[in-house]
Amino acid sequence: MTAMGTPQNNNWAKALMSHLRRDFWSALPAYIGGLVVLFWIVVALTAPLWAPYSPLDMVGARLQPPSADHYFGTDGLGRDVLSRTLYGAAQSLPIAVVVVVVGATVGAVLGAAAGFLGGWTNTIVMRLVDVTLSFPPMLLAMAVAVALGPGLKTAAVAMIIVWWPLYARLMQSQVISVKQMDHVEAAVSSGVRRFRILWRYILPLSWTPILINATMDFGQVVLLAAALSFIGLGAAPPTPEWGQMISEGAVNFYTWWIAAAPGLAILSVVLALNFIGDRVRDVLDPRSTT
Amino acid sequence: MTSENLLDVRDLTIAFRTPRGYVEAVRGVDFVIRRGEVMSLVGESGSGKSVTMRALMGLLPETTRISGSARFLGQELIQKSGRGVHGLRGARMSMIFQDPMTALNPVMAIGAQVAEAIRIHNRSISRQEVRDRAVKLLRDVAIPFPEQRFDQYPHQFSGGMRQRVVIAMAIANRPDLIIADEPTTALDVTVQAQILELLRNLCAEYHVGLALITHDLGVVAGMAQSISVMYAGAIVERGSVEEVFYNPSHPYTRGLLGALPHLTGRIERLVDIGGNPPTIFALPEGCAFSPRCAFVQPRCRVERPLLRQVRSAYAACHFAETLPAYPVQEMQA
């Protein structure tokens, strides 16, 4: 409502500048997050060009603390931790992207169907969600991964199975609440087709929480993948994968540097995505529309 | 009836901090409330009527810039801050809000809330005495079976009953002034009638001043002795209800009265003022009502009219005297 009247000309430029400045500061964390994510994408694609050593070769003495030769030390087999971390991006990031994207899509579609159609569809989908969520996520992922055989791909499938119900439940409740909004009832009353109601009236106001949650969940998925690797169900050694590396490093507290580099990598990705997620929420939340 | 001035507000100006700097929501408001009098502040949403009263109650955010003077029982409310005024406000001056549900604590029994209102300003009395007084207050506001209802929670009360509880809390310390902000807007018309009757009786019985903030001219007509009409943060007309309702001097007041459908009399086409009230961010030059005014003159667009005496009332209009005679209302016949 505020911007209805045209501001007087002499104040116009000033108002625009202060607007930009305000927006810049509130968007700054998201910019930083974007840069970090971009950095890791570049690393994942181009690790061989930068990494000082091969990730699989024994290039130094075992268990060396950080030094000028090995910035993040060497692991129990004498491999360079920094190189393994950089190469690890190409393993850990794609799996997280796949799990979140597929999980969110499957969950959102089923949740939207359940919320919109109601009745039996709703009952079946939501009971499935309840059953899946009633397992401890780690246990379920383990069971699925064991059944399908170890490996990164099956770990991804296992994690999608663990993850979709969260989105389905979120989407279902969101669709139900939007469905009851006045403007949806108004559209129904004025004779808009059912499918169009869902597509044009409900979904555009329902998917933002999914998107926000997806960006936030990304870090969780990296960590779950790490946990699966930790117990030997994810990436098979000697493949460099962040979770796998942390599991090796966590065995001995005194060789902290083995876990430090992949740990920092995960931290930076999770933090960056949370910054982006926050910003996405601020911008897209219908309540903050002015 | 004494005509002692309970509250004397002079040139009250309130500015809110916004990203675009301070913006004036209330601009130079004056009014007086006497003991035993119902003074009504009328206006549409955004006219500044609630902001004015919230400023007097000290309910505006710290960043708000308030200037002018508001003397309550001879004490200045505006410059003061801290405990002294807080005590004065709660004990001698109390407030009734629009929505009785949000004004009550949902997880606290009704009686305990009334008792707390008593004890805040009177710590020395015993538990039993507080309870007795709270029950009496609930009885005073005509809540049936006050002893039984004492231990019930707000959700067990209807909207009208909740508003009675809020009123009981407001009169707990025998205030001199009650500020009621749209006290019946959230209620049904038959319940509104009950609450208005209660307020009317309490004012007469306790001899308090009542500042009634409302958008409903019907409520004003039945309740108030004097009325101030606000538009875009300023009072545009002030006077006794008879003067303002039967002989309004400001085109906005005339428009408002003409826009109301009536319950009796001939059915005529309603007066459509047209346009929309300005936002405080983009006030027109000169008279704030000039873009919507049917009698606008060039002078209105450059010079802001001040509130001045017109006949036995006050109006902020350059041409109040030269407006066409106000049509005698059908309903008087």
Next chain:
Amino acid sequence: MTDLSGTDLTQPPSPDAQPDAPLLSVRRLVKEYPGASGFWGTGRQNPIRAVADVSFDIHRGETLGLVGESGCGKSTLAKCILGLVDVTSGDVTLDGVNLVGLAEEDMRLQRRKLQVVFQDPSASLHPRMRVAEIVSEPLRLLGMSGAQRMARARELITLVRLNQEHLERFPHQLSGGQRQRVGIARALAVSPRVILLDEPVSALDVSIQAGVLNLLGDLQQTLQLSYLFVAHNLSTVRHVCQRVAVMYLGKIVEVAPRDELFSRPRHPYTHALLSAVPLPDPKRDRARERIVLQGDPPSPANPPNGCYFRTRCWKATEICAKSEPQLVRHGDVSYACHHPLVDEVGD
């Protein structure tokens, strides 16, 4: 004014309808909500009768007012007519077609004859659609092309006295009154015969209400519309309605032509309701005899036996507790009361 949508409004109604049959006819409509049940699934309470056996007609070009306090069932009744909730029993006949039990697609096609304007225009418009799109959405019902819809949207926006430039705005860029005009334009889009107005002005400021009410009156004249005007404000209802139905606790207690109802209410509740409305006239408001009802309306989950109003009625006697008064026609006035306030007018 010519008909704007290209459909002929003067054509006779569907052949199976009687020529003087009411346009919209509601018969014995009941809407029950299941009562709350206990934690263990036991002790289910009585169903809540939000609408309890309601019948009325609306004729061509007529405005019927439906008034009552919150919780009286008028909003639920509106939703039943619009097919937004399932009806428990009864019929809603629109232009000879019973809407109750229609298949979804059939109901959708009937909607071109029945449109609605909601109370809160800021909630009832899609927040991320431009006005042009909002207004032209219902036109898809008529199978119009994009260009045709746009042309019709331009006509509609003029019809509700907004400007062409408003078509490009989003709802949040409009004032409350402008938004409600957009809501009216949307309802007019498909040239309906009946428009249900659900508290169309109660969310608006006083100085804005008059313009919207005048607009609705003018549109009715030029487009030969029938309105069902649901409201709680009796003064507004008096201003726009030819006939008025008063609801209390899910039932219609009185239906009468406007002047009869406002000058000679028969049902005590109608009388109390009228007497509770504050008049914007100091002398008259203070001079008049006021009936202040005691207490609150009873819960519809647990209504009193006999007459629902007897718990608050000053004329109630034994018979009111024993037998439930039926809505009976006396001339052109109908009321459901054992002790009407004015002697029966001769049939």
